[in-house]
Amino acid sequence: MSKKILIVTGDAAESLEVYYPYYRMLEEGYEAVIASPSKKTLRTVVHDFEGWDTYTEKPGYQLESHLSFADVEPSDYGGLLIPGGRAPEYIRNDAHLGRIISYFLANDLPVGAICHAVQVFATVEDKSYFNGRLMTAYGACRLDVEALGAIYGEETLQADGNLVSGHAWPDLPGFMREFIARLEKQANLEASSEAAQGVN
Numbered sequence: 001m002s003k004k005i006l007i008v009t010g011d012a013a014e015s016l017e018v019y020y021p022y023y024r025m026l027e028e029g030y031e032a033v034i035a036s037p038s039k040k041t042l043r044t045v046v047h048d049f050e051g052w053d054t055y056t057e058k059p060g061y062q063l064e065s066h067l068s069f070a071d072v073e074p075s076d077y078g079g080l081l082i083p084g085g086r087a088p089e090y091i092r093n094d095a096h097l098g099r100i101i102s103y104f105l106a107n108d109l110p111v112g113a114i115c116h117a118v119q120v121f122a123t124v125e126d127k128s129y130f131n132g133r134l135m136t137a138y139g140a141c142r143l144d145v146e147a148l149g150a151i152y153g154e155e156t157l158q159a160d161g162n163l164v165s166g167h168a169w170p171d172l173p174g175f176m177r178e179f180i181a182r183l184e185k186q187a188n189l190e191a192s193s194e195a196a197q198g199v200n
Helices: 015-027 087-091 097-106 115-123 139-147 169-199
Strands: 004-008 031-036 041-048 056-064 079-082 111-114 157-160 163-166
Touching (some): 004 015, 004 097, 015 041, 015 056, 015 169, 079 097, 079 169, 097 111, 111 115, 111 169, 115 139, 115 163
Parallel strands (some): 079 111, 111 163
Antiparallel strands (some): 041 056
């Protein structure tokens, strides 16, 4: 299994939802690669809950993306992470994102989507990947989850097969724990398969 993990995001990604997964992947010994519509310095944002009917937003850290979506070869990666924030609402319009996401779903590789990340799944032509799956997202994105044919889980962290989803940044510890567990399971399956082929 590849030790490279792809993170797809863009300007206005929620700071915690991109930085936390990025550094956790590095901590676990993976190469975390950030892709965006174009290779550039991204501006992240900080979303918080301060008594409004929705979240508030403030400027966050700057973050370098490593390559553009057009330059992504999905088969180079062992898993996919999709941060939330406002980035998903516009990166889903990129012509290359659908093929990237579809590769991970078609190959049953670990996919982690948190908060507004569910919005990018609109780019996937074959929605059967989501039929009857238990998923969650930020509450305002419940309709996006259900439009995929998935079941919106009331718990703020959901793990269904290769798909891990979280409600928002407070769920990041469990979200990353479940995602990493799936990476490890995938690696063990591939190692067992290779060992069996060696015996034969």
